[in-house]
Amino acid sequence: MKRLASLLAILACSGAANAGEVQVAVAANFAGPMEKLAAEFQKDTGHKAVVATGATGKFYAQIRNGAPFEVLLAADDETPARLEKEGQVVAGSRFTYAVGRLVLWSAKDNYVDAAGNVLKTGDFKHLSIANPKTAPYGAAAISTLERLGLRDKLQPRFVQGENIAQAWQFASTGNAELGFVAQSQVWRDGKFTSGSGWIVPASMHDPIRQDAALLNKGGNNPAAQALLQYLRSDKAKALIRTFGYEV
Template sequence: MSRRLLSLLALASAFATAQGVRADDVQVAVAANFTAPMQAIAEGFQKKTGHTVVAAYGATGQFYAQIQNGAPFEVFLSADDTTPAKLEQEGKTVAGSRFTYAIGTLALWSAKPGYVDDKGDVLKKGGFQHLSIANPKTAPYGLAATQVMDKLGLTQALAGKLVEGQNITQAYQFVSTGNAELGFVALSQIYKDGKVTDGSAWIVPSSLHEPIRQDAVILDKGKDNKAAQALVDYLKSPEATALIERFGYAH
């Protein structure tokens, strides 16, 4: 057998082996507050495994409705722990796959430097027209914002100033575009590597609202997709955990 033929056969064998280790896509529903970390995680995940994350970002409550109506999501990264637990009870998840991937932090933020003080007293002074929050009925960060206002005794005083975003991304956009002077956002939207990256902010003490435990779960549509399990495993890795903490989450 000629040396050229042997080389061709070796090349064909290597190609066949590579084809046998097939990378897959995984369809992921991701809470809007986790957009920036998830984009970074998806990049690292693809480099490490070859699998590709196809992500949709939005409000947890809306994702719940979509999953109930047969949306093709295989993994769900929620902004709370109650929605994945509810799906689990309804038999729409892979048993034993649910876990807390992050604990969120709420922040009061303005795009204007110096506008928000480090104790949140700007809320009590009330010298603003609009306060942005996410819809508390569908977005856990919006619910946490209402709990903070209630705990501070400001619910009635601020009711006429509220501007509701469909999700935490829209709540952030209202502030970043100047349509609201300030708003309650996810710390991860304005924070990286240990500091607030723009404007001014009050990092809300966790004692002022219920813990924002964010759970992930493999949905029943992802039970036979190796990429779905691989993503969940990667989210638990030290590499992903360190990245998540860089964006201001506890773990």
Template structure:
């Protein structure tokens, strides 16, 4: 029987098509992502898909809410939390895979206003500013909200400003209060308002790390993802050079 082969001119096109095909065993992974990490995670998910063929299906929200949902059987396979305590607790409770937890980023807190020049570089607006509302994330469920309360307490401003605090369900909602003008300023994640070392708008004070406990953000493989190669691949990818570059570009320490 006579065999035919692609002509030489067709080979480059064939090789290119093969290279662009997704991996034979590409899959999907359901990921619960802390609200502060929404933008970098969507960038990472896109690069992850290009590099591995796997798809990360991202849901964002407050870490405390995700904890409750996971306890009640939510189908998440990987958690990217805004703290280290929640993944550790899930691991202890048997809902996470032991030995898979690690810190994927360390967050930075910023006092931010959508108005240029409103927040000075030392945060003195907290003591001198004539503002009606200061937005924070719910400190009971959002680690960045808890950090904001710690900062106000350390600065001796918590009692004075308590009546001006407006709480978002998570850090994304707190940032929305400020961006829409419903609050003149607020404590947000630096990653929400900067990229590549520059503010994307408004004015901000980058809160010194000494004013609150480190915001170490841990990742965990959940029991529902234990048998999913895409879930393990995503955790490996978070430690890769492409992912680290994206994380750092948003102001996190990887």
């Protein structure tokens, strides 16, 4: 029994010695899932994911300017592809880790109907969206309003957040009665966590394919490579699905 305990202690010390850190830039919509994934990743591998969240467009500029990120989990597939063309990404490392869904949401119960008609009939003063120039979910919101023929009418009511996290914050605090947010921010295990919402049909905007990429700074970091491998695991995919993403 003592020999077994000693062996386990040696293995634990060996795992800790080999554990590393990876600097990860994570799209704001994926903050919730990544918090849970990072905890499971560390528990299962010993590696620690040091996470920064924000708008994908802002991360693009930061990476171009030498930010120390080693892995990018973007809110689109265009940004990682552009970075690869510009020589910032390890060739062939890109893959889609999630497909996001846009939701029109209100913190008020029974306020948003199942077809989103509240946009036409609701008595609201403010509609929060993420910056469409830097946040793919913001661009999807604009596309949706254009498809509905409501962009010009509702634009004076826009409250614009720098990223989807701020757009959600405006809606969750009631500073905006309605907001276009990521489904992952308001959805768990098949239902809304609070308030009411309309899951925007995917046909109303370009697909929100979210790609991961190994950045050049992480090319020789085993922890960075392990994280990307972990995101492909069945365990990670199952967790991601609970937030309303497709994988």
